[in-house]
Amino acid sequence: MRPLRRLALAALAAAACLGHAAPASASPVYPIPDADGFYAAPADLARFQAGDVVRSRMVPAANFPGSTVWQLLFRTTDSADEPIAAVTTVLVPPGGGLDRPLVSYQPFVNSLGMQCAPSHSLFDGGMREASALNLLLARGWAVAVPDHLGPISAYGAAQLGGRITLDGIRAAKRFAPAGLAHSPVGMTGYSGGGMATGFAAALASEYAPELPIAGIAMGGVPMNMGKLARDLGTTPNPMFGLGFAVAMGLEREYPDRAAMSRLLNPAGRALRDQIANACTEQIISAGANRSFSDVFDGPMDSDPSIVQVLHENSLETFPGVPRAPMYEWHGEADEIDPDLVRAVAGRYCQAGTPVQLDILPGVDHGGATTQGALRAFGYLSDRFAGLPAPSNC
Structure with missing residues (x-):
């Protein structure tokens, strides 16, 4: 961890214990560290490889009937190439892993506080998307939900989110009790979750080439x-x-x-x-x-x-190109410019990636969420089934 960040986190923790706010300054203000010791990186984190599981625990899953749910603390890498620890929540439907398809689902987390992370909001009612995971589990798929903003809730750091997503998939596949070592992989997310998904897709061929990514589905993505x-x-x-x-x-x-x-x-x-x-x-x-x-x-x-x-941290200006087939959706009336989405999809098409782009007529950012997600799940199902990927390049 960089010294400036370490000192800031320590100062915040001390201020929280003393009941005083950190003083205003011209330096970054970091979130109060999570009070749950499970999230703390061990002193020997650097000895682990990217995607290695550092510790694990099983958690209650009342909102996901019949599923077994673990949380995994794993090693990943920040934007300065320093080791950091992040968390992913892995849900396996009844019957166990059995190398069934694994979908990494990146929620939209537009937040700066650690209590807002998916590993909390999945269970405390804070995540609006949580019920959608039952649709994936009902298809017989396992699901991994990473805390893709990382251990300092670095909202907007989309490249970091991409690495955390890929290392979270590695962790889920390496965690033997989940039974997912040979699972094909899909990734999906909307809005801020789509940014993490898009960067994971664009980074995968160099950062995690071993992952068997069958398909990617993302929607409402801010491209710049x-x-x-x-x-x-x-x-x-x-x-x-x-x-x-x-x-x-x-x-x-x-x-x-x-x-x-x-x-x-x-x-x-x-x-x-x-x-x-x-x-x-x-x-x-x-x-x-x-x-x-x-x-x-x-x-x-x-x-x-x-x-x-x-x-x-903008897909429009980031040179990496996804190699796995991609489905992308965006509302025609979205406040986030659809023309940028068309331009990036066109660049991916020119590089040879099969892209199916749906611009949903008359739909704004909020309205496109559910409409496109159902198509996205169907798209991933076809990729897991080995069907040829459609493209409207």
Whole structure:
């Protein structure tokens, strides 16, 4: 763990114990570490390989009748190539693993607090998508749900999310009690979960070439972080808080290259501190109808290092190309630009990847979620069955 991050986490933990908030500053503000010791990385983490299981536990699964559920702490790698620990939740339907298909499901986690992570929200009612997992389990598939924002809830760090997703799949396959060592793999996610899915797909051929990825399905994906921030922040916007949280999450992951806090004015530092441990609804409420000029003293795009970080975490500007067949869906009326989705799909097509792109007529971002997800599950089913992948390239 980088020294700056380690010191910040220690300071936050101490402040939490003393009942005092961390002081406002021009440095990143990290979340309060999870109080559950299961999430803590061991001192010897570096001796593990990427995707190795460090510890495991079985958890109650009342919301997933008949399924066996484990949580796995595994070793992965952060954006500075340092070892970190992350968690995935693995659900296996009745009958055991039996090398049945394994789907890695990346939820949309638009949050900065550790309590918002999927390994918590799956069980405390916080995850709106949780019931969809029963549709996958009912098909006889095992499901892995990674905490793809990582151990500091680095919202917006989509490359990190891709690595955590791939290493979470490795961990699920290496965890012998799950019985998934030879399972074919699918990946799916929507919105922020789609960003992690998309980066996992684009990184897989180099980062985890051994994984037998049969198909990928992702929807509502923001293809360019900088352009999304522009769309949410140039003028007052009810969703401004999410764009602001992305800036804070990227700073957490890239403290030396994306030093956003030094650009904040007093109102910006106050908003940053207010949402440092917040989940989605709190972030949206706190930042509603603000704009960049309300919280920043200068434009972020004036710093080449920040621009480069945004490019590295945007599928539009990331050179990697998925090799597994892909289904992608997006609402025609989505606030997230459908033209960028078409452009990225076209680049993948030109590289030889079979892509089936559905632009759903008259549907906005929220409306496309369920409509496309049902098609996505059918698409993965066909890939697991070995059927030829459709393409409308």
